Amino acid sequence: MSDELVELAKRRGFFFQAAEPYGGVSGFYVYGPQGATLKRNIEDSWRDRFQVEEGHREIDAPTIMPEPVFEASGHLDTFDDMLVECPECGESHRADHLIEDNTGIEDAESFPLDEVGDLIADHDLHCPNCDTPLAGEPVEDFNLMFETDIGPGSGQPGYLRPETAQGIFVEFPRLKEYARNSLPFGTTQIGKAYRNEISPRKSIVRVRELTQAELEHFIDPEEDEPPIERVEDVEVRLYPTPEQNADEGEYIVTTIGEAVEEGIIASDWVAYYVGVAQEWYERIGIDMNRFRFRQHLAGERSHYASDCWDAEGEIDGDWVELAGISDRSDYDLSKHGEYSDDDFTVFRQYDEPKVVERATVEPDMSYLGPEFGGAAGDITDALQTLAERDRSAFDGDEVTVEADGESYTIPIEKTGFSVDEVKESGEHITPHVIEPSIGVDRALYTVLVHSYEQDDVEDETRTRLALEPELAPTTVGVFPLMDKDGMGETARDIAADLRANGFDVTYDDSGNIGRRYRRQDEVGTPFCVTVDYEGLEDDTVTLRERDSTEQVRVAVSDLDDILADLRSGDRAFSNL
Ligand code: ATP
Helix, strand or coil, rough: CCHHHHHHHHHHEEEEEHHHHCCCCCCCCCEEEEHHHHHHHHHHHHHHHHHHHCEEEEEECCCCCEEEHHHHHHHHHCCCCCEEECCCCCEEHHHHHHHHCCCCCHHHHHHCHHHHHHHHHCCCCCCCCCCEEEEEECEEEEEEECEEEEECCCCCCECCCCCCHHHHCCHHHHHHHCCCCCCCCCEEEEEEECCCCCCCCCHHHHHHEEEEEEEEEEEEECCCCCCCCCCCCCEEECCCHHHHCCCCCEEEEEEEHHHHCCCHHHHHHHHCCCCCCCCHHHHCCHHHHHHHEECCCHHHHCCCEEEEEEEEECCCCEEEEEEEECCCCCCHHHHHHHEEEECCCCEEEEEEEEEEEEECCCCHHHHHHHHHHHHHHHHHHHHHHCCCHHHHHCCCCCCEEEECCEEEEEEHHHCCCCCEEEEEEEEECCCEEEEEEEEHHHHHHHHHHHHHHEECCEEEEEEEEECCCCCCCCCCCEECCCCCCHHHHHHHHHHHHHHHHCCCCCCCCCCCHHHHHHHHHHHHCEEEEEEHHHHHHHHHEEECCCCCCCEEEEHHHHHHHHHHHHHHCCCCCCCC
């Protein structure tokens, strides 16, 4: 099924491998004349739902970022997949995928390296390329980031971002200013991310240059609550970890409201975005019988996530991850706060000022200066930090602090240590982040797979993409019955008018009308307009619907409004 779709995608311009004249490179794809529009429509629909409807704002950050960003984010250390190389043909394989594909084991990604090596040996797995046994071959971590040099010469090391999210986190100090320092607020970004996948496969399902649509919703975990009532009745199919671990684990079909009440989804925020995502995937035409949310197993979660649910779509009998909806806690902002010189906190105002005890130091500089010279300033800072963290350190006769990697011992009476009562109006907190991270390429692929249909029309098998009208790359095909007696001119005028009103229109006058309908069915065009002799007389056209193949006659003057309503779903074709 996917093979037929990939063939159609190439033939009709949805997507195809890039740089084919030079042999192509795996993992890089071009979206063609149909695919680029479909992708843009999916992105626009995502923007409508996850950004505009939620009141969030979008940014557009660079795709290359300097090394310290990824030291802080943890990607340099931990953004790895498991690699095993064939000793005979040298082909690289993802070790966990080899296991998942050839044994009944799921989520081998969550196992440690040595266990994965053992499983390869125990199941006597062979190289899929040349059939050489892989038992005993080392299984290693392979970092997926593409490295580059910024600037000439040795330059400054940089990396292509492996997720759009970091471009948002790094700019948090500025973004919080635009949000007037108040939580919650959300920032979105749609853009390219790069992952040097060990073995790209399944066409655009696993690519090395991908498009992500991510929302980072910054919240105060103690004060902010999601508007769960907006999605509480949304029905979802959940596959929580206990069910995955049980021998005969099953899906739970429930509503978001119940999932929260029964604690199936622990975080209200994650549940909220599971509901939003469910609505959105349904809206873009994913088959809800081939869709579920699966909770990550503990070992599978990313280094930053405290809970994560993946949206998964079924393709050729396999479940494919389409999105991750995670609670990233304060991990990212804390890390950037720690590694950079900026402030990644926001000020949480108390309802009423509080009287609190505060420990401070006021060291005797006439002692610290002569005794420790240039280190005196750093020692003062270290003493203050220690006083805030651990007052009991000042209980004895002297106190020891670390500054610039050296230890200094200071008599207590020279530290000026004291505990005083002060009034505080609030405190600095590091926001938590809730993140729905959607893969646009996989959404597009699944939409195509789930809308691919074949049926018999007029004793002929036709292939049809039952795309949602809102998403279809072409909304309407306009044809003259024949390009003669004025029908061609009228059809071209209608096409020009519709284009001027914002519709994506294809004009076609070649071949018989049945063949022209088939061509549009195959690229998912939901409506076709035909100008015939009768129409020339009374200013009407026939309007045909792709899925039912029904036709109605409508006035040319009504065409705009009717098509706009049909595209938005405000009117059903059967009601015309
Ligand atoms: P996988 O386990 O399939 O490698 P992931 O868990 O690493 O994916 P995330 O880091 O959660 O993926 O990225 C969020 C989304 O980005 C995924 O749900 C997926 O839709 C998309 N994505 C990730 N990697 C790729 C890729 N190589 N090609 C296409 N889409 C991808």
